[in-house]
Amino acid sequence: MVNAHETGDRRPNTRTGRRPGESTTKDTILAVARTRFADAGFDKTSIRAIAADSGVDAALVHHYFGTKRDLFVAAIALPIDPAEVLKPIRSAQLDNLGATLATAVLQVWDSENGESVVAAFRSIIADGDTDLISTFLLQIALKDVAQRVNHPVGSAPLRVNLVASQMAGVLLTRHVLELEPIASMPADELVALVAPTLQRYLTGDLPTTRTSPG
Amino acid sequence: MVNAHETGDRRPNTRTGRRPGESTTKDTILAVARTRFADAGFDKTSIRAIAADSGVDAALVHHYFGTKRDLFVAAIALPIDPAEVLKPIRSAQLDNLGATLATAVLQVWDSENGESVVAAFRSIIADGDTDLISTFLLQIALKDVAQRVNHPVGSAPLRVNLVASQMAGVLLTRHVLELEPIASMPADELVALVAPTLQRYLTGDLPTTRTSPG
Numbered sequence: 001m002v003n004a005h006e007t008g009d010r011r012p013n014t015r016t017g018r019r020p021g022e023s024t025t026k027d028t029i030l031a032v033a034r035t036r037f038a039d040a041g042f043d044k045t046s047i048r049a050i051a052a053d054s055g056v057d058a059a060l061v062h063h064y065f066g067t068k069r070d071l072f073v074a075a076i077a078l079p080i081d082p083a084e085v086l087k088p089i090r091s092a093q094l095d096n097l098g099a100t101l102a103t104a105v106l107q108v109w110d111s112e113n114g115e116s117v118v119a120a121f122r123s124i125i126a127d128g129d130t131d132l133i134s135t136f137l138l139q140i141a142l143k144d145v146a147q148r149v150n151h152p153v154g155s156a157p158l159r160v161n162l163v164a165s166q167m168a169g170v171l172l173t174r175h176v177l178e179l180e181p182i183a184s185m186p187a188d189e190l191v192a193l194v195a196p197t198l199q200r201y202l203t204g205d206l207p208t209t210r211t212s213p214g
Numbered sequence: 215m216v217n218a219h220e221t222g223d224r225r226p227n228t229r230t231g232r233r234p235g236e237s238t239t240k241d242t243i244l245a246v247a248r249t250r251f252a253d254a255g256f257d258k259t260s261i262r263a264i265a266a267d268s269g270v271d272a273a274l275v276h277h278y279f280g281t282k283r284d285l286f287v288a289a290i291a292l293p294i295d296p297a298e299v300l301k302p303i304r305s306a307q308l309d310n311l312g313a314t315l316a317t318a319v320l321q322v323w324d325s326e327n328g329e330s331v332v333a334a335f336r337s338i339i340a341d342g343d344t345d346l347i348s349t350f351l352l353q354i355a356l357k358d359v360a361q362r363v364n365h366p367v368g369s370a371p372l373r374v375n376l377v378a379s380q381m382a383g384v385l386l387t388r389h390v391l392e393l394e395p396i397a398s399m400p401a402d403e404l405v406a407l408v409a410p411t412l413q414r415y416l417t418g419d420l421p422t423t424r425t426s427p428g
Contacts, residue, residue, distance in 0.1 A: 125339045125390055134393050161396040169383025176339055179348050182375040192421040197411045207406040
């Protein structure tokens with residue numbers, strides 16, 4: 001969605017049609033970004049630091065990739081901007097958050113883009129580049145949701161973890177393990193089944209609602 | 215638990231201390247078993263057919279590996295016999311099945327053997343040997359549970375799918391992605407959080423309780 005759009009770099013394997021050296025520079029920036037985001041997390045990583053490590057100006061990083069969030073999305077090679085996917089959630093009623101979230105996420109996974117998401121998911125699990133995905137889930141994809149469900153204060157990380165566990169499990173059973181009947185079930189039926197789980201995790205009275213583990 | 219125990223083959227990489235040819239034969243049997251179980255499922259695969267494909271007697275397969283279920287466990291290289299893990303579930307009250315299941319599964323994953331389970335899980339997801347894991351989950355590991363929760367008749371596969379989705383997601387968030395707070399949380403707290411979800415999936419009045427998808 002992000003840099004591919006802005007640079008016109010849409011063909012598979014395309015490293016052509018640009019000035020020599022540009023794609024190398026972009027690759028360097030992406031590699032540096034992946035390392036920094038994984039090491040320090042999203043909030044504590046600056047475009048300036050990534051630019052410095054890459055031997056370029058911050059302005060060039062912005063020129064190539066847009067905002068810091070755009071750079072992150074490009075760095076983890078997401079086929080879809082999570083902000084787009086999660087847009088409906090911002091306007092959803094609090095008591096309908098579970099169903100809205102499940103619907104939005106399933107729409108992506110079940111779409112043509114879903115294949116890339118499943119591929120990314122598999123390779124992340126295999127390669128163990130899990131710091132990036134944790135950062136992505138907690139600090140980016142589910143950040144807006146977290147802010148809305150932080151009751152009592154400090155319970156948001158746990159709530160978001162639980163939601164991630166159920167949705168990752170659905171992705172796994174539906175699109176990786178392809179267990180039946182979940183694999184072939186219409187999305188709206190699957191949403192109806194898991195939405196109460198998500199809703200309880202997001203707004204329910206959990207036995208352990210606190211920030212950090214004992 | 216199974217053949218490793220019976221043959222004394224416990225050292226890593228050990229293929230020694232046995233008659234020459236024996237380990238080759240065992241490897242052949244395991245390879246054939248993996249193929250047959252993946253293609254035809256557990257119930258429709260016979261020891262006799264595996265023996266024939268391996269060029270040996272059925273008696274030798276039994277001698278090396280024990281029962282068909284033992285052979286399956288060996289074939290998918292499980293470090294632990296799932297029957298042992300799930301033993302507490304058979305004696306659990308129906309209304310306590312969710313908590314009992316979560317406790318039993320977490321006990322394994324959090325144990326020393328858990329590392330092998332996580333490794334197996336990662337490689338299955340990466341390699342896509344998903345027919346075997348589906349067979350394992352539905353026809354072996356959760357078979358007893360399925361029989362107990364098949365109300366209304368035909369709803370068991372869906373219920374077991376949903377349980378698998380939540381537990382696989384917990385394995386993923388706790389041991390692969392290591393999201394906090396779930397990664398470091400005491401097992402009993404995590405059980406208290408997910409048990410109501412599992413219980414609803416197992417015995418709750420689901421919006422879609424039927425055998426096959428629409």
